[in-house]
Amino acid sequence: MQLKELTTIEEMLTQIETIHFLYPKMTIEKYKEYLSLMLPHNYKQLAVFENDVCVGITGFWKGVKLWSGPYLEIDNFVVHPEYRKKGIGKLMTDYIDAKAKELGSTxxxxxxxxxxxxxxxxxxxxxxxxRGYHFLKIINPEQLSS
Structure with missing residues (x-):
């Protein structure tokens, strides 16, 4: 298995098939639009490949909040259904753990x-x-990915 950080929209767009396991209705246009809004805010992706097949992907970004200080957020954690329960998720969380420590996250x-x-x-x-509840109030349901 090969782990690779994806940092450009082009790299991320090529993995849309893996994203479809979580968001089947995600269009390439919507994915590109959202990525273009996310990348300026420290967004990256971690992808796991077996040969040339993406078998796992997650987004992550660094942020800061008053209560926590610097943190690393995992966003959209996806493992290909045929590769679940084979350690792919653990590979990704181990990588994210190391990245959080490297970035000085709390x-x-x-x-x-x-x-x-x-x-x-x-x-x-x-x-x-x-740790708590994540509350939300949906304002525009047409823009939701799921």
Whole structure:
């Protein structure tokens, strides 16, 4: 397995098939638009390849909040269905752990849908714990990816 940081829109766009496992209706146009808004805010992706096939991908970005100081956020953690339970997710979280330490982050944060119990179990096993609730108020449902 090869891990690679993706830092350009072009590199990220070529992995849209893997993104489709999480967001099947994501168009290339919408993906490109959102990436162009995210990249100026420290957004990168980590991709895992077996040969030339992307078998896992996650976004991540560094931020700062008053309560936590600098943190690293995992965004859209996806493992190809045929490669689940084969250590791909662990490879990615280990890489993100090392990246967070390298960047001087105080913590790693992420969101997981409340009904995604498989993800909850995985994240607990990786040392993550719930800290609070992530509240949202949907203003424009047409723009949602899921």
């Amino acid at each position: 913590m790693i944060v992420l969101d997981a849908y409340v009904e995604n119990f498989t993800a909850h179990k995985f994240y607990y096993n990786q040392g993550f714990v719930p």
